[in-house]
Amino acid sequence: MAEGQGAQVSEAQIAVHWREEEYYHPPARFIAQANAADPTIFERFREEQFPECFKEYADLLVWDAYWHTTLDTSNPPFWKWFVGGRLNACYNCVDRHLATSRNKAAFIWVPEPESEDTKAITYQELYSRVNEFAALLRDFCRVEIGDRATFHLPMVPELPVSMLACARLGVVHSEVFGGFSGAACGDRIADSGSRILVTMDGYYRNGELIDHKAKADEAVAAARERGVVVDKVLVWRRYPGQYASKSPMIDGRDFFVDELLKDYRGTLVEPVSMPAEAPLFLMYTSGTTARPKGCQHSTGGYLAYVTGTSQYYQDIHPEDTYWCFADIGWITGHSYIVYGPLSLGTTSVMYEGVPTYPDPGRPWRIAERLGVNIFHTAPTTIRMLRKLGPDEPNKYNYHFKHMTTVGEPIEPDVWRWYYDVVGKGEAVIVDTWWQTENGGFLGSTLPALQPMKPGSCGPGVLGIYPVIYDEERNVIEAGSGRAGNICIRNPWPGIFQTIWGQPERFVQIYYERYCQDEKSTDWRDWPYMAGDGAVQAADGYFRILGRIDDVINVSGHRLGTKELESASLTVEEIAEAAAVPVMDEVRGRAVEMYVALKPGVSPSKDIEAKVAEAIEHEIGKIARPKNVWIVPDMPKTRSGKIMRRVIAGISNFADVGDVTTLANVEIVDDIRHHVQGEKVARGEVPRELSPQEMEDIKAFGHAE
Ligand code: WTA
Numbered sequence: 001m002a003e004g005q006g007a008q009v010s011e012a013q014i015a016v017h018w019r020e021e022e023y024y025h026p027p028a029r030f031i032a033q034a035n036a037a038d039p040t041i042f043e044r045f046r047e048e049q050f051p052e053c054f055k056e057y058a059d060l061l062v063w064d065a066y067w068h069t070t071l072d073t074s075n076p077p078f079w080k081w082f083v084g085g086r087l088n089a090c091y092n093c094v095d096r097h098l099a100t101s102r103n104k105a106a107f108i109w110v111p112e113p114e115s116e117d118t119k120a121i122t123y124q125e126l127y128s129r130v131n132e133f134a135a136l137l138r139d140f141c142r143v144e145i146g147d148r149a150t151f152h153l154p155m156v157p158e159l160p161v162s163m164l165a166c167a168r169l170g171v172v173h174s175e176v177f178g179g180f181s182g183a184a185c186g187d188r189i190a191d192s193g194s195r196i197l198v199t200m201d202g203y204y205r206n207g208e209l210i211d212h213k214a215k216a217d218e219a220v221a222a223a224r225e226r227g228v229v230v231d232k233v234l235v236w237r238r239y240p241g242q243y244a245s246k247s248p249m250i251d252g253r254d255f256f257v258d259e260l261l262k263d264y265r266g267t268l269v270e271p272v273s274m275p276a277e278a279p280l281f282l283m284y285t286s287g288t289t290a291r292p293k294g295c296q297h298s299t300g301g302y303l304a305y306v307t308g309t310s311q312y313y314q315d316i317h318p319e320d321t322y323w324c325f326a327d328i329g330w331i332t333g334h335s336y337i338v339y340g341p342l343s344l345g346t347t348s349v350m351y352e353g354v355p356t357y358p359d360p361g362r363p364w365r366i367a368e369r370l371g372v373n374i375f376h377t378a379p380t381t382i383r384m385l386r387k388l389g390p391d392e393p394n395k396y397n398y399h400f401k402h403m404t405t406v407g408e409p410i411e412p413d414v415w416r417w418y419y420d421v422v423g424k425g426e427a428v429i430v431d432t433w434w435q436t437e438n439g440g441f442l443g444s445t446l447p448a449l450q451p452m453k454p455g456s457c458g459p460g461v462l463g464i465y466p467v468i469y470d471e472e473r474n475v476i477e478a479g480s481g482r483a484g485n486i487c488i489r490n491p492w493p494g495i496f497q498t499i500w501g502q503p504e505r506f507v508q509i510y511y512e513r514y515c516q517d518e519k520s521t522d523w524r525d526w527p528y529m530a531g532d533g534a535v536q537a538a539d540g541y542f543r544i545l546g547r548i549d550d551v552i553n554v555s556g557h558r559l560g561t562k563e564l565e566s567a568s569l570t571v572e573e574i575a576e577a578a579a580v581p582v583m584d585e586v587r588g589r590a591v592e593m594y595v596a597l598k599p600g601v602s603p604s605k606d607i608e609a610k611v612a613e614a615i616e617h618e619i620g621k622i623a624r625p626k627n628v629w630i631v632p633d634m635p636k637t638r639s640g641k642i643m644r645r646v647i648a649g650i651s652n653f654a655d656v657g658d659v660t661t662l663a664n665v666e667i668v669d670d671i672r673h674h675v676q677g678e679k680v681a682r683g684e685v686p687r688e689l690s691p692q693e694m695e696d697i698k699a700f701g702h703a704e
Contacts, residue, residue, distance in 0.1 A: 020537065021412050023451040024419065026428040030401055034448035036312040041446070045462040047490075053463050054081070054493050057308030058300065061343065062096050063087045064273040067300070071491065077511045077526045078498060079491040080277050081301035088271035089280055089303050090168035093342035094130060095271065097123045101318070105347045108321075109157045110366055112204035112353025118370070121157055123345075126164070128266075129157075134165035135267040136260055141196050141232050145170035145272060148282065150194040152185045152219060154178035154203035154212065155352045158236040158257075159328050160338045162198050167280060167299075170272040174282040174294065177329030177557070178203070180620040182215035184292075186222025188284050192294055192500060193228055198257075200236045202244035206354050209238070213245035216254075234260075276300025282500050283331050285436040286551055286560030293509075294500030295331075295437050298493075302439045303339060305494030309440040310340030313430055313461065314374060315402050315447055323349035324376035324404075325363065330556070331436040332406055335494075336376060340440075355381050360389025364396035375422070376404035379414060380555035384586045386417050393422050400427040402447060406434075407556030408588045409544055409692060415454035433457035433544050435530060436558070437510070439494025442466070442530070443542050455692070456541040465489045467527065468536055473514055479538030483545055483695060486534035487514055487527040495528065533695065546696035550644070552581040554589055559623050561644065567618035568593055571610045573601045576634055580648035581700060582626060583686045583693060590626040591615075592651045594671075596633055603630040627651075627684075631671050638663045648700045650675050654689055657698060 031037055045053045051071035058067070067085030094106070102124040109119045121129070137143050149171055153159040159175065166173040174192045176185045189197060199216040202209045213235055220230045233254045238244050240258035249256075280302055282294040310316050314336065322341050326332040328350075341348040349370060355363055363385065367375065382405065385392070403423050405415070410431060419429055429452050433443035443466065445451065445458035452458075460466040468476040468484040476484040499506040509531075516525040533545035547553060550561040561579040568577035576596040584590040593611055597603065608628040616624050635646040638661070649656035650672045659665055679685055689697070 021454045021456070023453055024429075025451050026448050027426060029426075030315075030428045031448040033317075033401075035315050035317065036446055037448045039449055041312075041449070041462065047465055050463065050490055054304065054308075057493065058082055058085070058304040060307045060311060061087060061092050061300075061304055067276060071523075073491070073521050073523050076521055076523065077491070077507060077515075077528075078503070079495065079523070081298065081491075081493045082276035082304070085276040085300050086273045087276065087300055087303070088168065088274055089299050089339065090130060090164045091271040092303060093164060093167075093339060094123060094127050097345040098127060101345055102127075104345075106342060107157055107160065108347060108349045108370055110349065110351045110370075112207070112351075112357055114358065114362075119157070126161070129161045130164045130168060131268045132261055132264040132266075133161055133257070134168045134269040135264040136257070137165055137171065137196075138169055138269060139264075140260060141234070143169065143171050143196060145274075146172065146278075147196075148172045148174055148192040148194040149196040149198060150185070150189045150192060151175040151198040152178060152180075152212075152215060153198060153200055153236070153329070154205075155327060155350055156200060156203060156236070156238070157350065158200065160342075160350075163281070163328075163334075163338060168269055168271045170274050170278060172279045172281055174284070175329050175334070176284065177327060177620070178212065179327075179329070179622050181617055182218025183222045183618050184620060185215060185219035187226070188292060188294070189219060189223040189230060190226035190228040191284070191292065192282055195229070195231045196234065197230050197232070198234045198236070200238060202238050204353050206357050209244055211245045211247065214247040217247055217250075220253075274299050277497075279497065281334065283334060283436050285331075286558045286563055290560065290562040290566040291502075292560075292563070293502070293505070295496040296498050296500050297439055298497050301493035301495070303343060305440045305492065306335040306340035307343040309461065309494075310336065310344055312446060313432065313441055313444055314340065314376070314404065316341055316344050316346045316374065318345045320374050321347050321349065321370055321372045322374040322376070323351075323367065323370070323372040325351060325355070325381060326376065326378060326406070326556075331439075332378075335440055336404075355385055356388050360385050361392040361395060364393050364398060367398035367400070368396040372398060373400055374402045375400045375427075376406070378407040378556040379405055379410040380408065380587050382410070382418050382422070383414055383588070386414065386421075387586060390417070390421070393424070399424070403427045403429045404432055405429065406432045408553050409546065409696075410455065411690065412454035419454075428452065431457045433532075433542065437496045439496065442488060443544070453539075453541055456537065456543045459540045459542065460488070463490075464492055466542065468534055469514060469527070476536070478536040478540055481535070483533050483535040485513075485529060485548060486532050486542065486544070487529050489524065489527050491523050491526075491528070543692065545692060547700075550700075552579065552589055552591055554591060554622060555587045557622050559591065559619065563619060564591060564593065564615055564623060564625075567615045567623075568595055568611045570614045570618065571607065573597050573607050574611065575599075576642070577611075578634055578642045578644050578647060579625075580644050580651055581697070582648075582651045583689065584626070591623060593625045593628045594631050594634060594647050595628060596631055629671075629675050631667075631674070633664060633667050635659070635667055635671070636663050637661050645698065645700055647671065648697050652689060652697050653679075653686060654694060654697050
């Protein structure tokens with residue numbers, strides 16, 4: 001419906017007017033060596049070539065048996081890719097490189113303390129370690145094909161070793177971000193039905209050797225409460241032979257991996273030839289309910305997709321030194337630290353600690369020392385490094401050819417610092433938009449062939465055909481200046497297969513809204529709804545505005561408002577809770593909690609602290625709220641729904657939007673007065689929001 005007709009325009013569609021940014025063109029030196037420099041590649045991935053175009057990605061792998069059907073759409077939206085094909089992901093990432101590169105570093109691991117030496121792990125050594133650990137899993141833990149194994153591991157080489165060992169056996173790994181709490185880990189153990197937990201005694205974070213094993217005990221207890229008993233806890237040690245945790249080892253349940261491995265020295269395990277459709281791993285993410293979603297990724301489709309996108313979008317050549325500065329406990333790390341780069345046989349750098357330890361020059365020292373030439377990180381890291389060390393990159397002699405940003409919208413201003421200062425004006429940047437559910441990139445520029453535009457991810461990547469729909473499924477045209485729900489019209493090999501154990505939710509969340517005909521087996525009737533608001537410029541480039549569902553993106557981590565609220569409700573005094581995002585200079589967004597107390601309870605600092613602690617305990621430090629506001633009541637609709645958008649507006653000193661549908665309008669001014677008054681007193685008034693941020697706040701909670 002055209003604007004100006006007096007029709008109700010939904011918030012996701014509100015017109016956005018901001019300045020178009022200028023193009024940046026890739027340096028000639030980059031183009032001369034790029035994997036994808038010939039524009040005929042666009043022909044090969046034209047929509048008419050779908051789905052066969054993805055054969056090009058699958059052919060980058062070694063298959064034990066070739067597939068007979070590229071895409072099977074008989075049971076939508078449970079797409080099957082490369083049906084009939086068989087392969088092993090570990091074989092593709094490790095064994096196949098031995099003939100040519102056994103002595104080359106697969107990983108270079110940089111411990112956080114600078115006094116500790118960097119460790120290079122060659123493909124040969126990785127092969128040995130993966131085989132031995134696979135033998136241990138098979139013979140000692142008795143895991144079988146299709147079983148799940150949960151990991152709660154930090155950024156240490158033992159994490160990819162554990163992942164690849166599972167992949168070798170056809171066991172489904174499920175890594176929980178090391179920074180998440182024991183309780184959150186326990187939930188995920190229970191949801192996936194894992195009987196094995198692989199963890200570590202400790203690791204370094206900001207100069208401190210953290211006791212991590214303690215979380216395993218909480219995780220096992222939390223899983224037991226939900227009816228799942230963990231038989232074995234395998235504990236890697238940061239320093240083999242020395243135990244860095246105070247938590248006791250439970251006899252018969254907890255085992256030191258370095259001790260067990262002595263029995264498996266030199267043991268080799270045949271890689272199990274798996275159907276392309278077999279699940280490779282689960283990666284949990286937050287959604288609109290408190291129950292996390294275990295995104296199930298396939299073996300053949302996933303590996304083909306991350307290998308292909310690593311080749312063309314990361315421009316990885318075997319001789320590159322590639323550093324993705326992200327956590328493997330996040331989908332980015334699975335796809336673009338482990339599976340993609342290793343499948344291409346490159347050297348992947350892993351860093352244990354925080355970017356600014358011991359000072360904000362650390363990443364650039366690592367880059368200089370190791371000769372890193374491809375660098376990949378998130379806006380939150382870039383913002384932090386800029387804030388604490390704006391001139392640091394100039395002091396180090398490294399040269400990147402290629403840089404990536406991922407995980408959140410990047411402000412054009414931050415983008416330019418990344419380009420000019422970190423990249424020294426020599427590197428091409430790809431802003432890659434995608435999600436845990438997607439396996440690999442959805443929106444980006446092809447680095448040698450499409451110019452960059454700060455703040456926009458670019459068009460859909462090869463073989464991905466995005467569209468923006470309004471609430472009525474009308475297409476919002478490129479260049480209209482209107483925002484809507486970004487969807488992908490077609491399936492692709494990296495798309496997750498289902499939500500573990502919740503196939504109905506899979507269909508409901510991602511497909512129901514825009515599916516034309518539930519009986520149809522034509523993929524064209526099943527667009528995938530990403531859950532992001534977006535706007536498309538006349539040149540076809542997308543700007544991602546942020547989540548339209550109740551998810552808050554803190555430093556690239558997706559936190560569900562429901563999870564935050566349920567955690568707050570574990571505090572006895574709390575009657576109601578609502579979580580909202582607040583703009584944060586470094587983390588992009590931070591969490592603020594609004595809570596209402598049970599009758600008869602008086603507000604106190606103590607209750608605020610209890611809420612913050614409960615959230616840290618249930619989810620993890622990353623989720624700790626910036627503020628907890630105790631309010632007399634929540635702004636609610638007549639049907640009793642909390643209007644999060646209103647309090648989000650207050651927290652951000654932004655427009656609260658239309659409040660006429662509220663049952664208790666008078667509360668809005670009360671809350672504003674209290675919250676903004678406090679914020680002014682604490683010097684927490686945010687800078688003025690950009691139009692993009694304003695859109696994000698307005699759209700927040702829109703899916704309610
Ligand atoms: C957001 C991370 C803008 C988006 C790979 C998405 C982005 C969510 C970008 C997924 C980007 C990711 N520009 N926003 N380049 N990349 N997002 O599942 O809201 O941790 O839906 O996957 O992050 O986060 P997730």
